[in-house]
Each structure stands twice: as structure tokens, then as C-alpha cells.
Amino acid sequence: MDKDSLILLYRQMLLIRVFEDKSAEMYARAKIGGFLHLYNGQEAIAVGAVAALRPDDDLVTHYRDHGYALARGLSARAVMAELFGRETGTTGGRGGSMHLADVSKHFWGGYAIVGGHLPLAAGLAYAAQHHQTGRVVFCVMGDGSTNIGTFHAALNWTQLWRLPVIFTVENNQYAMGTAIANHSAVTEIYRKACAYDMHAEQVDGNDVLAVREAVCRLATRARNGEGPALLEAITFRHRGHSMADSDVQRPKSQVAEWKERDPIPAFAEVLLARNLVTPNDLEQIARDVEAEVEDAVAFADASPEPARKTLYEGIYAEPVSNMQIDGSLIGPPTLGPVIFKNGVSKHG
Ligand SMILES: Cc1ncc(C[n+]2csc(CCOP(=O)(O)OP(=O)(O)O)c2C)c(N)n1
Ligand SMILES: [Mg+2]
Structure with a gap:
């Protein structure tokens, strides 16, 4: 990788960190509702992986998805606005934290049901093979x-x-x-792949370059028709499961130990040791990132909430005729049976 690309990896990791620390603050101020699962400590995986992929490779994620969205190039403004539930958010303020998506960027988004998105990734991969698009699907999940x-x-x-x-x-x-x-029952997760005779690897998930290299290798295999792979990235989250978790089950000493292995300062050390940046450069990056996040918050806060009349948009292909908002009917103007595409009729 050239100097600028390496520095960009650092900037992206820092953007995710600062963005999420700010989201935690906004959650505490009740600007953000619902669930909020933060990615602090795991940033090297999203950033390393996305850097290894083509922009048209499909990305399917779990609910801990802010890092992937930002790494894939969804704007901090749109992601923050989504967390705020605003019209200008990535999914018009309807999905919130766990359902970020931008199909134009092949970011199929966050899924809240643990493991529920894996068959979707399999379907996308089947489509890529069937249509010979040359795309690879990257699907991320947690150990659970x-x-x-x-x-x-x-x-x-x-x-x-x-x-x-x-x-x-x-x-x-x-x-x-x-x-x-x-x-x-098996704590080395990559070994679970052997049940399906699938290629598997383990990588240090706190090392952004190691993650990038592993994903490059596995993407090349997949593109060459050599099939799927399971990659286990070892990492740790700095915060509890979600903002609602008081994090009493994990030993404090273990959390402290892993914070010492924070992937962001570790990568700053790499850049400094290779003379790719000066301490001043790092400070400038930090200032730029702070400004980007402040701008995202201001944008989200100034954005309107979705109009009530759009409440059912994006839910049914053919809205049911008796849906009401504020006493008025929406959807098809005539009452009567609604015939769904599969031939089933319902009386509205
Ligand atoms: C099918 C299902 N069961 C339970 C839950 C509740 N739940 C949400 S996250 C979670 C833990 C998942 O842990 P892991 O896969 O390790 O991911 P991590 O949160 O550590 O990133 C559970 C049990 C859910 N969302 N879906
Ligand atoms: Mg986990």
C-alpha cells in the first residue's frame, strides 16, 4: 500500500472511534433512541476488510455496523442522521443503528437477528456466481x-x-x-469450518494490516472460483454489549488488558516508525475527524423527522388499503379486497 492509503486506514479507524464516542454521548442525551451497539476496539477489522474489497463487492453485517458503514464510505452525516431517526439518514430514519444500509454502495446492511443475515449473504453469493459478476460477498458476525x-x-x-x-x-x-x-463447545471458531470442509484462517483482529492481507487473500481465492472461507478475527470490545449493558460480567482486568492493545494507537506507532507521519500529522488528522463528526451531529440535529404520511413506505410492495394515519386512509384510494401478487385476497 502507498503512504496515502496507509494513512487513510488510520483516519478511518479514528473516524469510527470518534463517531461512536460521540454517538454514546448523543444516546445519553436522548438524541438517539432504540439500541446502540458500539464497535470500540474492533475498528481494525472493518477498516482492514473493506480496504481489501472491491467497491462493488457485497457487504452484509450484523447489528454492530457503524464501522462498516463508515469504512464503506457512507457519510458520517447520513449515518448520524439515521441514528437520530431523521429523514436524511441512510434508511430515511426508519432503521436506526442496527439497520444501516446503502444499496448503491453494495452495503446491504445491518441485521438485528443474530445469524439471520448469513443466508442472505449466501443468496448474494449465489447471485454473483450465477450472473458471473466477479463479486465477492463479505459477511461479518460475532462469535455468538x-x-x-x-x-x-x-x-x-x-x-x-x-x-x-x-x-x-x-x-x-x-x-x-x-x-x-x-x-x-469449540472456542477456536475457525475450526468450526472443518465440519463443512471449508477453508479457514485465524487473524489478529486488532492488526489492520493483517486483516487486510487475510481478506485480500480470501477474496482472491473466492474470485478464482475456489469457494468460500471462514475468517476468525480475534478482538475485544472496549464497551459493554450495548449502551443498555452495564458490563458487569466481564472482568475489569481483562477489559483493561485489551484496552492496552487498542488497534488505533498501535497503528499510529506503525506509521510513526515507518516515518510516514509526524506527531503533528496525527494531531491534524484528529482535528479533521473531530470536525467531521461535529458537522455530522449538527446535520443530524437540523434534519427533519420523517413525515408521518410516509410511515408505511418501504414496508409493503402494495400497501393494504385500510392503513390509516391521523384518521385518513393511505394506500390505494378504493376500499375493497386487495389482491396480493401471490393471489391471496384480503378485505381492507
Ligand atoms: C436470534 C437472536 N437471538 C438472540 C438475540 C439477542 N442478542 C442480540 S446480540 C446477542 C449476542 C451476540 O453475540 P456475538 O454474536 O458474539 O456478537 P457481539 O455482540 O459480541 O458482536 C444476542 C444474544 C438476537 N438478536 N437474535
Ligand atoms: Mg461476541
Whole structure:
């Protein structure tokens, strides 16, 4: 990678960190509602992985998705506005934190159901193979997801069909407050792939360059028709499971130990040691990132909430005729049976 690309990796990791610290503050001020799962400590995985992919490779994520959205180039403004539930958000303020998406960027987004998105990734990979687009699908999940039935179904199917997908497990060693040794019979997650004869690797998830290299390698394999892979990235989250979690189950000493291995200062050290940046350059990057996040908050706060009349948009292909908002009917103007495309009729 050239100097500018390496510095960009650092900037992206820092942007995610500062953005999320600000989101935590906005959550505490009740500007953000619903759930908020932060990615502090895991930034090297999203940034390293997205840097290894083509812009048209498909990205499917779990609910801890802010880092992937920002790394894929969704604007800080649109992501913050989505967290605020505003019209200018990535999904018009309807999805919130766990459902960021931008199909124009092949970012199929965040899914709230643990493991529920793996079959979707398999479907996208099937489409890529069938239409010979040359695309690879990158699907990320947590360690807890690997105990779910869809994990096994998706690995089996994609290996059987040699589909171009990289399943990446962010092994942050806990599913909510349950330590991996208490939730998984196999604690080295990459070994689960051998049940399906699938290629698997383990990588240091706190090393952005190691993650990028691993994903480059696995993407090349997949593009060459060599099939899917399971990548286990070892990491740790600095905060509790979500903003609603008081994080009492994880030993404080373990959290402190992993904070010492923070991927962002570690990569700053690499850049400094290679004489690619000066301490002044790093300070300038920090100032730029702070300004970008402040601008995103101001933008989100000034954006309107979605109009009530749009409440049902994007939910039904054909709105049901008796839907009402503020006493007035929306959807098809005539009352009477609504015939759905599958031939089922319902009386509105
Ligand atoms: C099918 C399903 N079961 C339970 C939940 C509740 N839940 C949300 S996140 C989570 C833990 C998942 O842990 P892991 O896969 O390790 O991801 P992490 O949060 O650590 O990134 C659980 C149990 C859910 N959303 N979906
Ligand atoms: Mg986990």
C-alpha cells in the first residue's frame, strides 16, 4: 500500500472511534433512541476488510455496523442522521443503528437477528456466481452467531456450491456477557469450518494490516472460483454489549488488558516508525475527524423527522388499503379486497 492509503486506514479507524464516542454521548442525551451497539476496539477489522474489497463487492453485517458503514464510505452525516431517526439518514430514519444500509454502495446492511443475515449473504453469493459478476460477498458476525443454525446451513450450502463468500467472525470473546468458553463447545471458531470442509484462517483482529492481507487473500481465492472461507478475527470490545449493558460480567482486568492493545494507537506507532507521519500529522488528522463528526451531529440535529404520511413506505410492495394515519386512509384510494401478487385476497 502507498503512504496515502496507509494513512487513510488510520483516519478511518479514528473516524469510527470518534463517531461512536460521540454517538454514546448523543444516546445519553436522548438524541438517539432504540439500541446502540458500539464497535470500540474492533475498528481494525472493518477498516482492514473493506480496504481489501472491491467497491462493488457485497457487504452484509450484523447489528454492530457503524464501522462498516463508515469504512464503506457512507457519510458520517447520513449515518448520524439515521441514528437520530431523521429523514436524511441512510434508511430515511426508519432503521436506526442496527439497520444501516446503502444499496448503491453494495452495503446491504445491518441485521438485528443474530445469524439471520448469513443466508442472505449466501443468496448474494449465489447471485454473483450465477450472473458471473466477479463479486465477492463479505459477511461479518460475532462469535455468538456461530452457534446458530443459520451459520451451519450457510456454511454447508456455500461450500457445497463453492460460492464466493467470506464469512468473518469477530471473535470478541463474549456474546453479550457470556464468555466464549460458556457458550461455544469449540472456542477456536475457525475450526468450526472443518465440519463443512471449508477453508479457514485465524487473524489478529486488532492488526489492520493483517486483516487486510487475510481478506485480500480470501477474496482472491473466492474470485478464482475456489469457494468460500471462514475468517476468525480475534478482538475485544472496549464497551459493554450495548449502551443498555452495564458490563458487569466481564472482568475489569481483562477489559483493561485489551484496552492496552487498542488497534488505533498501535497503528499510529506503525506509521510513526515507518516515518510516514509526524506527531503533528496525527494531531491534524484528529482535528479533521473531530470536525467531521461535529458537522455530522449538527446535520443530524437540523434534519427533519420523517413525515408521518410516509410511515408505511418501504414496508409493503402494495400497501393494504385500510392503513390509516391521523384518521385518513393511505394506500390505494378504493376500499375493497386487495389482491396480493401471490393471489391471496384480503378485505381492507
Ligand atoms: C436470534 C437472536 N437471538 C438472540 C438475540 C439477542 N442478542 C442480540 S446480540 C446477542 C449476542 C451476540 O453475540 P456475538 O454474536 O458474539 O456478537 P457481539 O455482540 O459480541 O458482536 C444476542 C444474544 C438476537 N438478536 N437474535
Ligand atoms: Mg461476541
